[in-house]
Amino acid sequence: MWLGVLASWNAVSAQVGYEPGRSPYHDIPRGAVWALSVGHLGGSRGDVGVGPADGLTGALRYEVPFGAVGASLGLAYARTSRFVEDYTKDSTSRRSGLFNDPVVLADAGLQLVLTGRKTWHRFAPFVGGALGVAIASPLAQDTSGYRFGTKITLAPNAGVRWYPARRLSVRGDLRLVLWKLHYPLSYKVVTSTNGGSVLPAAAPLDQWTSHPWATIGVGWIF
Numbered sequence: 001m002w003l004g005v006l007a008s009w010n011a012v013s014a015q016v017g018y019e020p021g022r023s024p025y026h027d028i029p030r031g032a033v034w035a036l037s038v039g040h041l042g043g044s045r046g047d048v049g050v051g052p053a054d055g056l057t058g059a060l061r062y063e064v065p066f067g068a069v070g071a072s073l074g075l076a077y078a079r080t081s082r083f084v085e086d087y088t089k090d091s092t093s094r095r096s097g098l099f100n101d102p103v104v105l106a107d108a109g110l111q112l113v114l115t116g117r118k119t120w121h122r123f124a125p126f127v128g129g130a131l132g133v134a135i136a137s138p139l140a141q142d143t144s145g146y147r148f149g150t151k152i153t154l155a156p157n158a159g160v161r162w163y164p165a166r167r168l169s170v171r172g173d174l175r176l177v178l179w180k181l182h183y184p185l186s187y188k189v190v191t192s193t194n195g196g197s198v199l200p201a202a203a204p205l206d207q208w209t210s211h212p213w214a215t216i217g218v219g220w221i222f
Contacts, residue, residue, distance in 0.1 A: 024120055024121045025115075025118040025119065025120060026118060026119050026122060026163075027117065027118055027119075028065065028113065028117055028118060028119055028124060028163070029163060029166055029167065029169075029221050030065070030221075031065075031167075031221045031222050032062065032063065032064045032065075032221070032222050033061075033062070033063040033064075033065075033169065033219040033220065033221050033222070034060070034061075034062055034219065034220055034222070035060070035061045035062075035063065035169070035171065035217050035218065035219035035220075036058075036059070036060060036061075036217050036218060036219075037057075037058070037059045037061065037171070037173070037215040037216060037217025037218075038056070038057065038058055038059075038215065038216065038217065039056070039057045039059070039173075039213060039214050039215030039216065039217075040055070040056055040057065040213070040214055041053065041054070041055055041056075041057050041078045041080060041103075041177070041211055041212075041213045042054055042211060042212050042213070043177070043209060043210055043211030043212055044209040044210060044211070045082055045083065045209070046181045046207050046209050047199075047203075047207060048083075048085055048183060048187065048198060048199065049082070049083040049085065049095065050082050050083055050084065050085055050142070050146050050148075050181070050183075051082060051148070051181045051209050052078075052080035052081065052082045052101045052102075052103050052136055052148060053080055053081075053082070053209075053211060054080060054081060055078045055079040055080035055081060055102070055103075056078070056079050057076050057077065057078045057079070057105075057213065057215065058076065058077050059074055059075065059076035059077075059105075059215060059217070060074070060075050060076075061073070061074040061075075061217075061219075062074075063111075063219070065113075067116075067117055068112060068113045068116045068117055069110060069111070069112055069113075070110070070111045070113070070126075071108070071109070071110055071111075072108070072109045072110075072111065072128075072130070073106075073107075073108055074105070074106065074107045074108075074109070074130070074132070075104075075105070075106050076104070076105040076106075077102060077103075077104055077105075078102060078103045078104075078105060079100065079102050080100075080101055080102060080103050080136075081097070081098040081099060081100050081101055082097060082098065082099060082101045082139070082148075083095050083096065083097040083098060083099070084096050084097050084099060084139065084141050084142045084144070085144060085146070085187070085198050086143070086144060087144050087186045087187055087189055087191075087194060087197065087198050088191060088193055088194055089193065089194055090193070090194055090195040090196075091194075091195065091196060094194065094198065096141070097141075099139055099141055101136055101137075101139050101148070102136065102137075103134050103135065103136045103148075104134070104135045104136075105132060105133070105134050105135075105153065105177070106132050106133055106135075107130040107131060107132025107133075107153065107155060108130060108131060108132065109128055109129060109130030109131070109132075109155070109157070110128050110129065110130075111126045111127065111128030111157075112126060112127055112128060113125070113126045114126060114127065119161075119163055122162055122163045122164065123160055123161070123162050123163075124160065124161045124162075124163070125158075125159070125160045126158065126159055126160070126161065127156075127157070127158045128156075128157050128158075129154070129155065129156045129157065130153075130154075130155040130157065130175070131152075131153070131154060131155075132152075132153045132155065133150055133151065133152060133153060134148075134150070134151045134153050134177075134179050135149075135150045135151075136148040136149070144184060144186050144187070145184035145185075145186045146183060146184050146186075146187075148181070149182075151179040151180060151181075152179065152180075153177050153178065153179045154177075154178045154179075155175045155176065155177045155178070155213070156175070156176055157173055157174060157175040157176070158173075158174055159171060159172050159173035159174060160172055161219075166221070167220055167221045167222075168218065168219070168220065168221070169218070169219040169220075169221065170216075170217075170218055170219075171216070171217055171218075171219060172214075172215070172216050173214070173215045173216075173217075174212065174213070174214050174215075175212070175213040175214075175215075176210055176211070176212055176213070177210070177211040177212075177213050178208060178209070178210050178211070179208070179209060179211075180206055180207065180208050180209075181206065181207045181208075181209060182205060182206050183198075183199060183205045183206075183207070184205075185205070186198075187199040187205075188200075188201055188203075
């Protein structure tokens with residue numbers, strides 16, 4: 001009797017599992033990854049309009065997996081643009097542009113693979129976050145005293161990697177890059193020619209802006 005029960009249990013167990021050749025789960029290839037990607041950085045230029053945004057990007061990223069968690073270092077160039085506000089002019093003529101104002105972004109991040117150490121049908125979705133900096137050079141056309149300079153960035157992100165071959169991965173990534181603009185005191189100056197300041201006297205000089213950043217790229221596993 002017990003032998004019959006055991007045989008039935010083994011038969012049911014075999015039906016529930018997958019044959020090795022037909023399993024949708026595969027180990028994530030081991031090794032560090034160099035990845036190239038292109039994308040678009042959007043988002044807000046802030047209330048005044050002088051923050052950089054809206055440009056194509058190119059990026060290089062180095063990733064090291066540690067099981068289901070991975071670490072990454074990234075460097076990107078964004079061809080963003082912005083407006084210039086001349087606080088000495090009135091509200092109908094003070095804005096000029098758009099002017100090209102590219103931004104360099106560098107970050108370090110962590111990602112958690114939602115399928116653990118395996119892929120599902122060779123796909124591996126992930127979530128993560130990064131801390132970094134955004135750097136822009138002074139714009140010659142802007143004489144107001146405003147400078148973007150160097151900003152600390154925060155970037156929660158989510159994406160998916162696809163492994164069509166042992167050493168090749170294709171990935172899509174969506175980030176929300178956050179940085180804080182700092183406006184100069186000149187934006188609150190009232191003169192006989194401007195008819196009113198760029199910012200109200202009670203307005204804060206700092207403003208956080210958010211920037212959706214979508215990328216797609218390929219990686220080579222070493």
